[in-house]
Amino acid sequence: MKLTLDKEGLSGKVITRENPYYETARTMWNRAIQSYPLAIVYCNNEEDVKNSILWARKHQVPIRIRSGGHHYEGYSTGNDVLVIDVSKMQGILLDESAKKITIEGGVRNRELYEFLGARGYPFPGGGCPTVGVVGFALGGGWSYSGRMYGLACDCIVEARLINYEGKLIIANEKENRELLWALKGSGGGQFGVITSMTFALSPQKQEATLIRIEYSHVTRLDQIKMFQLWQNQIESMCHEANFKLSFYHSKTKGLGMLLIGICYDNTEKAHKIIEPFIKLGYKLQVLVQSMSVLEVNRWIQDAHPDFEHYKSSGRFVKEKFNSKQIQNLLECIEELAEGAVYTALSCYGMGGEMLKPKKEEVAFSYRDSRYILGFQTVWEDNSYSIANQFWFKERFKRIEQQTCGSFVNFPASEIQNYQKAYWAEAYLKLSQLKNKYDPDGVFDFEQTL
Incomplete structure (x- = not known):
């Protein structure tokens, strides 16, 4: 397409390829995503959004919708598309x-x-x-x-x-x-x-307790024992607490494990919850600190980098794994991909109040899962993107075989039957509603309904 385009009818701040801000505007949080939209419209209100949709339909330009710019596979952007960016709408x-x-x-x-x-x-x-x-x-x-x-x-x-x-x-x-x-x-x-x-x-709720435990220089056997403990504990844990447990392989730290969570109770209750994890006795660093709910969330957020180059996805786990199955999963992070600095299998705890609504009340289909199993590889130089994507694809097949569905917020382009993987039994009704509310397929993308 031409670099210049007819912008008549568009409102908001329109960024096209000849604009000096274009490189910044097209950049995603995942720096591995390299897409070149035809234009990006920063909308200030509903009128700007409306005008963007009508303009795109008139000129037969595909639409993508972006807010935070964190889509794992970059489906909120694309080549030769109109990105409707609502990030300026902050009310x-x-x-x-x-x-x-x-x-x-x-x-x-x-x-x-x-x-x-x-x-x-x-x-x-x-x-x-x-x-x-x-x-x-x-x-x-x-x-x-x-x-x-x-x-x-x-x-x-x-x-x-x-x-x-x-x-x-x-x-x-x-x-x-x-x-x-x-x-x-x-x-x-x-x-x-x-x-x-x-x-x-x-x-x-004014106060909560932040929990962080890192186990360094562990062995594969240590990780297997921790995985077994995790499976037992997350099932019976009180509703006040939830954790993310990562089994990682870092270029600088080697094999390790990291448990991060929030307990909506005092430090005494938090210590009782994590006591089984402490008793494992590996070399560890423990932080259990009471603070305001806001401070807890600030702490967790500030631990995230400003951006990454990564490939990642997440699957749901409903059954307990035996030691052989756990070892099979952990072998996925035995070696780093070429150019990678970090890889991990991460368990995101479910249960508690997540089980309260009836399954049919919302389109989210996997609330009865024990946890989400995330898998990722991270690198620093985009020249290693292809190598890391291939590495991920080969190992993700193994993870798919032991799990039951995919988390739509942690998507992967490699998923073949993504309709069943993301939405399970809700897919039929969702597809009917898609035809009703978007009959012309205006909001279609790579893994749309």
Whole structure:
């Protein structure tokens, strides 16, 4: 396509390829994603979103929707597409009397934690500060607070979106109820551009306990024993606590394990919860500290890098693995890929309040899982991207064989039957709703419904 294009009808800040800001504007959090959109529109309001959709349809340009820019596979951007970027839409409205919080489509974890935390409210949001809250919630929304407050999608009470015709659609319990159901787990970008989302407020909670345990210079046998302990503990753990446990292989640290979590209780209760993990007796560093809920989330967020080059995905685990199966999984991180600096298998705890809603109440299909098993490889130089992607693909096949479905917020292009993997029995109803609310396929992308 030509470098110059007819921008008549577009509003907001329009960035095209000849703009000196283009390189910055096209950059994703995952620096392995290298796509070149035809244009990027930074929308300030619903009118800008509407104009972008109508312009794209008029000129037959594919649409992608972007907020935080954290999509694992880069489906929020693309080559020769129009990126509708809502990251400038940062409004937040708290209604304490109705126990609701409404955010615009561009609000990220960081902004929402700061806003609610200053007022004493927790929120089951993500760990990385620059992830868009709306996209996070649309895919289900796992969090360190999930066993206490449920999945983020369970808290959605209303959404406003601009549809394929540029019209405003409101989805709540009174109107477009089936669409509200679909938005609770279908993933981002399926039915339109979400301009605002309303969540039910969690009860006020001032204090929580941060937990971090790192085990360094461990052996493969140590990791197997820890995996076995994890499986037993996460099943019976109290609702107040949740953890992410990573088995890693680092270029600088070697083999290790890292347990990070939040306990919505005092340090005494937290120590009792982690006692079995401490008793393993490996060389470890332990942090158990009481602080405000806001400070806990700041600490977790600040541990994330500003960007990465990575390939990653996540699968659901419903059954306990025996020692042979665990060893088979851990062999995936036995060796680093060429140019890689880090690889890990990570267990994201589920259960607790995540089990409370009935399965059919939302589109998220895997709430009865024990945990999510994440898998990633990280490198620093994009010249190693192909090598790392090949390395990941070969090992991901092994992980797929032992797990039961894929987390749509942790997508992978390698998944063949992604419809079944992401949505399971919810897929049929979701596909029908996709045909109803986007009959022309305006919001299609690589792994759309």
